[in-house]
Amino acid sequence: MHFVKAKGILSSKNGMNLYRGCSHGCIYCDSRSKCYHMDHIFEDIEVKENAIELLEDALTRKRKKCMIGTGSMTDPYIPLETEIGNVRKALRLIYTQGFGFTVITKSARILRDLDLLQKINEKTKCVVQMTLTTFDEALCRKIEPNVSTTKERFEALKTLRDAGIPTVVWLSPILPFINDTEDNISGILDMCIEAKVYGVICFGMGLTLREGNREYFYKQLDHQFPQLKERYIQTYGNQYIIESPDNNRLMRLFHQKCSAGNLVHNNQQIFQYLQTFEEKNLTRQLCLWDLVEK
16 A cells, blocks of 8 residues: 545545555456556555545535545445544544435445444435345356455345445446356345345446456456457457347346336436435424424
């Protein structure tokens, strides 16, 4: 790891990255793409040493409360978080200043902060977004070698359910010729139904490849799935969007199972839900005033 002093912490859409780079080792990681201008070795995690001070200042200056998000570029619950603790410090600030929170992760480490997640959710709204890609534990270890297994993430989703914290699952990416099977999609959605997630985000059965992450992906294919790289090159060339040959059939299955399991599966509706700030204490107060007036 290495430390830097950042100039800012919140994006225009109130997202933040406390770290840059990752040690999960997922073979398909888009954050390796050169367009993100990460000018250091990806596994050499960049730590923003003044992140918490910047966040406190940014939240203090906010005129309106909103949802604060993290995890879109770098999973904040990498092993280094256990040592640095920036996520937990950020959660304390978000709670004390009355903001909502949402996070995207693949790690069961998030349960370390269950107490703060509950406090935020009791006061405003906290939504945990968990990525699930494969129902097969052995395959999970191949394509996501250093992250919590699918079973561990499933158990975390159930723990969050029992704690009253809403969850959303990202069904992404689905790798052609690897995990683009009916059994895999059904298995993941059965988990989502049992865990009573709010909804499942899916942009189609496939992945994206561009300069930076394509080279890493192909290198890992050579290591884990010999000869499969050649099939990708022959089928897709240098395409950015890599769609499974079974996309249409699998998407029909996806929508059917989500509908049957009462899972929201409209991406726009889910994103609207994630972005909408709710102040629960205020809602309760208004309800009480309504009763008094009546």
